[in-house]
Amino acid sequence: MLVERDFPVEQVSDYLEDPATTVWLDFCEPTEADLAAIGEELGLHALAVEDAAEEHQRPKFDRYDTHSFLIAYSAQFDAKTGIVTKSELAAFITKQAFVTVRKDNRFDMDAVVRRWDAQADLAKSGVPLLLHGLLDHIVDGHFESVQSLDEEIEALEDLVFADRPDQRELQRRSFRLRKSLTALRRVVLPMREVVNTVMRRDQNLVDDVMTPYFHDVYDHVLRASEWTESLRDLVATVRETQLNLQGNRLNTIMKKVTSWAAIIAVPTAVTGFYGQNVPYPGFQATSGFWVSTVAIVLLSVGLYATFKRRDWL
Known part of the structure; x- marks a missing residue:
């Protein structure tokens, strides 16, 4: 109390x-x-x-x-x-x-x-x-x-x-x-x-x-x-x-950037080859254009499929 x-x-x-x-x-x-x-x-x-x-x-x-x-x-x-x-x-x-x-x-x-x-x-x-x-x-x-x-x-x-x-x-x-x-x-x-x-x-x-x-x-x-x-x-x-x-996210980003860089390098290499100022098979001919185009598409698609299968893209 x-x-x-x-x-x-x-x-x-x-x-x-x-x-x-x-x-x-x-x-x-x-x-x-x-x-x-x-x-x-x-x-x-x-x-x-x-x-x-x-x-x-x-x-x-x-x-x-x-x-x-x-x-x-x-x-x-x-x-x-x-x-x-x-x-x-x-x-x-x-x-x-x-x-x-x-x-x-x-x-x-x-x-x-x-x-x-x-x-x-x-x-x-x-x-x-x-x-x-x-x-x-x-x-x-x-x-x-x-x-x-x-x-x-x-x-x-x-x-x-x-x-x-x-x-x-x-x-x-x-x-x-x-x-x-x-x-x-x-x-x-x-x-x-x-x-x-x-x-x-x-x-x-x-x-x-x-x-x-x-x-x-x-x-x-x-x-x-x-x-x-x-x-x-x-x-x-x-x-x-x-x-x-x-x-892990950084590694994934680096893999994607590297993969796209590899894909972009293919057409650059092919067009660079066909841009030479010396005679080669298909030089100054329509067939050379189509061969280079097909090579770019096939190689690019092949690289894309490979990187996708490995989960790099």
């Missing part, structure tokens, strides 16, 4: 005097003074407070004497632009307090709150429920992003095998998807270690009631990680296939 909201940081320690109370504080783009205040109020480790203030940290889960510290990233893939948007979040986890620190306003905390409200029957679990709702939202976002990226790669495959593919567009989309996949891997793969560490019994963070829910989150983490790895191989395969098809 919600007792109070929008209270000053200085009152946190007062609320924590009641063992049945769970406190959640959310900071969006806080100042160093804000973090220092909550660090002093909850006795947070200086290194954890420093990591929460800095940006571009690696996803991780650290354990200190009095609390735990989490860094994770939400991710969203935009199919129209092909760009992965990330948002960094840090969290301090104590026995009764849960503090989230958003580095920007792109993180959808309202969605996390809706997950908590949907699990009101588990409110007795306190902080583990809050931690589960946060991780579940982040991991589901990863899974949806991987799924969207997979659909874009499938569309790229269809474009590769088009009759007349736009090579420049193929290269642009292929490079963009590889870049997005790399960005997504950097936030998805470390979550496997993060969630696994949270679930360890020596951490004493997950009670028996919440254990099945964390196992479900971990299952989603594994699926997203494995899917991401398979997409990495798939993107590389698409690129190799594109280059192979491009090489």
